[in-house]
Amino acid sequence: MVDGSWMQGKKITDSKTIDFIEKALGPKGQSKEGAKSWPGKQVGMHSIGDHTAIELIGRDRPGLLSEISAVIASLHINVVAAEVWTHNRRIACVLYVNDATSRSADAPNRLSLMEEQLNHILRGCEDDDKVARTSFSMGFTHMDRRLHQMLFADRDYECAVVTTDVSYPPSFRPQITIEHCEEKGYSIVSVRCKDRAKLMFDIVCTLTDMQYVVFHATISSDAPYASQEYFIRHMDGCTLDTEGEKERVIKCIEAAIQRRVSEGVSLELCAKDRVGLLSEVTRILRENGLAVCRAGVSTIGEKAVNVFYVRDASGNPVDTKIIEALRREIGESMMINVKKMPGGNAKAPENHRGWAKTGFFFGNWLERFLN
Structure with missing residues (x-):
């Protein structure tokens, strides 16, 4: 039985209550040996098996996620989980990857080549760590928590972009x-x-x-x-x-x-996991004029479950003809579910x-x- 004194406004002192909360929120206190993290920060633990974690941050543009995933696929490395956020023209990604044999893709020469290619894509003509950067870790991290830390350290809050999106009045x-x-x-x-x-x-x-x-x-x-x-x-x-x-x-x-x-359209995709799947899907989205504003990638057994929140690359509402074209092209090899995200002007039922x-x-x- 968990002590309910907090419901009367009292401070939680009961050790059983604190232990219950810790277990409900997730693992804590595991070893972070070998993990790379931001100075002065420790991150929560989230284990998904043997993997290498890649952290990317840079200036966002249409098709960037497609270019990133193409580089990873060209090195025969598979993305088993990922979270991608964009905000104020910045993009932050945390990706868990391994090779085709499910071992961590941590060979120094592969990591060095991957870092060079990813930084080239992220930075463009600007060779500056402040513009974009790539880092690797063999530790575990709670992806949402890490993305907040990365974007906060990137000071994304200082470059506010005025939006005219009618779905967010x-x-x-x-x-x-x-x-x-x-x-x-x-x-x-x-x-x-x-x-x-x-x-x-x-x-x-x-x-x-x-x-x-x-x-x-x-x-x-x-x-x-x-x-x-x-x-x-x-x-x-x-x-x-x-x-x-x-x-x-x-x-x-x-x-x-x-x-x-996330306003607009979400695409939920399910297919057999394989190297290059993320690259293939994001390429199709790019070729159909769609920009990914947020994404989540997960692997359950042999199935890859991906969710993409997309918008028209020109800033216009997503055309239904594009969605139907996506269904025809993607639907041949995987299941696809399209959802209209609730607009800002939606009224709550009385x-x-x-x-x-x-x-x-x-x-x-x-x-x-x-x-």
């Missing part, structure tokens, strides 16, 4: 405010935006990367909106006192929310409206776990 843009609670000595970060899965995870990850401790949070959902409040202090105990600091926190949280936003509210008391334990 002003009423759904994140509304973020920061106030000072003098009585309790906290800064209160209030967020109201379109509700979605992993919204709280994304916000807490970014606050943690910014060295803030979340002591208490209130999470409310009134479809299609979410309202969240975070009571925070800096790790040194200070609150957010300057306007510059508040503005930076607002920008970073907004970036964290929008990195995972019979589903109503507040659901949850309160959390974090202390600094969650930040230690995320780190």
